[in-house]
Amino acid sequence: xxxxxxxxxxxxxxxxxxxxxxxxxxxxxxxxxxxxxxxxxxxxxxxxxxxxxxxxxxxxxxxxxxxxxxxxxxxxxxxxxxxxxxxxxxxxxxxxxxxxxxxxxxxxxxxxxxxxxxxxxxxxxxxxxxxxxxxxxxxxxxxxxxxxxxxxxxxxxxxxxxxxxxxxxxxxxxxxxxxxxxxxxxxxxxxxxxxxxxxxxxxxxxxxxxxxxxxxxxxxxxxxxxxxxxxxxxxxxxxxxxxxxxxxxxxxxxxxxxxxxxxxxxxxxxxxxxxxxxxxxxxxxxxxxxxxxxxxxxxxxxxxxxxxxxxxxxxxxxxxxxxxxxxxxxxxxxxxxxxxxxxxxxxxxxxxxxxxxxxxxxxxxxxxxxxxxxxxxxxxxxxxxxxxxxxxxxxxxxxxxxxxxxxxxxxxxxxxxxxxxxxxxxxxxxxxxxxxxxxxxxxxxxxxxxxxxxxxxxxxxxxxxxx
Numbered sequence: 142x143x144x145x146x147x148x149x150x151x152x153x154x155x156x157x158x159x160x161x162x163x164x165x166x167x168x169x170x171x172x173x174x175x176x177x178x179x180x181x182x183x184x185x186x187x188x189x190x191x192x193x194x195x196x197x198x199x200x201x202x203x204x205x206x207x208x209x210x211x212x213x214x215x216x217x218x219x220x221x222x223x224x225x226x227x228x229x230x231x232x233x234x235x236x237x238x239x240x241x242x243x244x245x246x247x248x249x250x251x252x253x254x255x256x257x258x259x260x261x262x263x264x265x266x267x268x269x270x271x272x273x274x275x276x277x278x279x280x281x282x283x284x285x286x287x288x289x290x291x292x293x294x295x296x297x298x299x300x301x302x303x304x305x306x307x308x309x310x311x312x313x314x315x316x317x318x319x320x321x322x323x324x325x326x327x328x329x330x331x332x333x334x335x336x337x338x339x340x341x342x343x344x345x346x347x348x349x350x351x352x353x354x355x356x357x358x359x360x361x362x363x364x365x366x367x368x369x370x371x372x373x374x375x376x377x378x379x380x381x382x383x384x385x386x387x388x389x390x391x392x393x394x395x396x397x398x399x400x401x402x403x404x405x406x407x408x409x410x411x412x413x414x415x416x417x418x419x420x421x422x423x424x425x426x427x428x429x430x431x432x433x434x435x436x437x438x439x440x441x442x443x444x445x446x447x448x449x450x451x452x453x454x455x456x457x458x459x460x461x462x463x464x465x466x467x468x469x470x471x472x473x474x475x476x477x478x479x480x481x482x483x484x485x486x487x488x489x490x491x492x493x494x495x496x497x498x499x500x501x502x503x504x505x506x507x508x509x510x511x512x513x514x515x516x517x518x519x520x521x522x523x524x525x526x527x528x529x530x531x532x533x534x535x536x537x538x539x540x541x542x543x544x545x546x547x548x549x550x551x552x553x554x555x556x557x558x559x560x561x562x563x564x565x566x567x568x569x570x571x572x573x574x575x576x577x578x579x580x581x582x583x584x585x586x587x588x589x590x591x592x593x594x595x596x597x598x599x600x601x602x603x604x605x606x607x608x
Contacts, residue, residue: 152360154290161358162289162299163306165282168236168351170310171344172243172275177405177534178311179318179337180246180267181542182412186552187334188252188259196542198264200535205272206528213280214524226361228288231281236352239278240345242270247341249334271531278352283523287504288361293598297447300500301440306351307496308436314344315408315429319415319422329556330416389509390522392586393502394529396579400499401533402540403463403575404492409541410568413550418561418568419478427479431486439493451591452498452505453583460580463491467573474565488572495579505589508597512604540571 180199184190220227246266251259286299322337323330385391415425439459446455466487475481507522548563589597 154292154295154362157358158289158295158360159298159302161355162286163302163309164351164358165232165285165355166303166306167310168348168355169275169279169282170307171314171348171351172239172270173279174307174311174314174408175243175318175341175344176246176267176271177537178314178408179412181409181538181545182332183247183249183334183337184259184263185545185550186332186555187249187337188263189552190256190259190263191546192542192550193546194260194542195263196539198260198267199538199542202264202268202272203528203531203535205268206276206531209272209276210280210524210528210531211521213276214284214521214527217281217284217524218521226285226288228281228285229356229359229361232278232352232356235274235278236349236356239270239274240348242266242274243348244342244345246270247338249338252334276527280524280527282355283500283503283527285359285361286500287507288363289359291363293501293504293594294448296504297444297452297498297501300502300504301444301497303500304493304496305436305440308433308493311408312429312433315411315432316426319412319425319429323416323422328420330420330422387506387510387513389506389587389589390525392582392588393506394526396582396587397499397526397529398533398536399575399578399582400492400495401530402536403572403579404496405534405537406541406571406575407488407492407568409537410564410571413545413555413564414481414568415478417555418565419481421478424478424482428482428485431482432489435486435489436493436496438490439497443494443497446494447498447501451594452502453587453590456495456498457580457584459491459494460576460583461491463488463576464573464580466491467569467576471566471569471573488576491576502589505594505597508601509589509593512597512600541567544571 181192181195184195185192217228217231220231223230246263248262251262254262286296286303289299290296318337318340322333322340324333325331411425411428415428416422443455466484470481470484473484475484503523503526506526510522544563544567548560548567549557550560550564554560
């Protein structure tokens with residue numbers, strides 16, 4: 142059997158695939174964004190659990206991911222090819238379990254239980270959702286991009302549409318939750334626990350619908366065929382050996398961690414900046430729509446600019462813009478919430494450009510790995526990248542939780558002057574640090590700039606034609 146990527150004869154790649162792939166990340170983020178944006182707020186304000194403990198729970202669960210993500214990547218790589226493809230069947234199998242597990246996390250009816258019970262419940266349900274079921278659907282979904290098309294332009298389109306799916310889900314959740322889940326009590330915005338539980342259930346149902354649309358609309362065309370000898374040598378030990386020596390993979394993993402540190406800190410702290418610092422959860426809704434506009438603007442320019450200058454190159458410039466905006470907000474400290482919202486929108490544009498090209502960067506890394514190691518490991522490479530993203534999520538939750546504890550935040554001190562000042566500091570300085578590190582990694586460490594990517598695409602095309 143030849144070691145090639147064989148393109149099946151199917152309907153041409155088109156808008157149906159792009160929309161289907163967009164719905165896949167829409168489904169992912171109905172649970173992922175809910176967790177990254179509101180889990181900390183729900184457990185501190187409704188369940189009464191310390192922010193530091195919530196951060197520890199999210200960080201410790203990543204140790205479980207070190208095993209489950211890699212295991213799922215290996216399962217994907219070794220899965221048999223079905224008439225519906227290699228990765229799609231996992232979406233159908235796991236969409237129900239991941240939605241149910243997400244809903245179980247947010248049970249406000251347990252708020253009066255003992256603190257040890259609530260902490261244990263958080264650990265168990267969060268690991269069940271994130272480390273088991275989310276892993277089992279997200280890794281096949283991410284790996285599927287390189288199976289939908291082998292063309293770099295098509296993959297950039299999939300990356301853009303995936304990012305738009307995440308943006309739409311983020312807008313839906315970021316606007317919907319503040320609009321529906323807060324009550325005004327003594328002039329303060331307070332999260333309503335039972336209403337939040339209902340919202341989490343609705344989002345779980347919508348996640349299943351989006352996953353099913355992804356399954357129906359997308360088509361896997363690139364079917365990997367590998368020799369028995371290559372498959373035999375394709376061990377977990379060899380995978381880690383290859384990964385450690387893979388500069389492109391290690392650097393994009395580092396970039397993803399700091400990117401999520403910046404992005405998720407901004408999203409999570411919005412739940413404290415707007416209701417606590419500015420006393421305006423309504424402004425959070427407008428901010429969410431401004432985020433959408435920033436992402437749409439990024440989507441409009443990302444593909445043409447990436448084609449002309451390179452994906453990594455434009456991501457560096459856009460993140461430097463986000464650094465400037467975050468530092469500007471720290472020093473200006475606008476008293477008017479709407480001034481804050483408008484200025485912050487530029488950060489979302491800067492982050493949006495990197496987000497639009499990030500998934501295409503991973504397919505570049507997969508191509509690079511195939512040339513370097515002689516083995517195409519879509520699932521394994523994506524598993525390591527997914528693990529890195531979860532590390533970024535954990536870092537954001539852990540840093541945010543520890544810093545909130547450091548400034549003395551609790552349900553009873555949530556509106557004290559010193560505490561709300563600290564909230565503002567966290568919401569601007571931590572993203573500035575993350576954006577700056579991301580730009581530095583992409584420019585000085587990540588090796589796949591435009592010239593190298595074009596050369597790799599040509600080399601792979603020549604390699605496959607010879608085979």
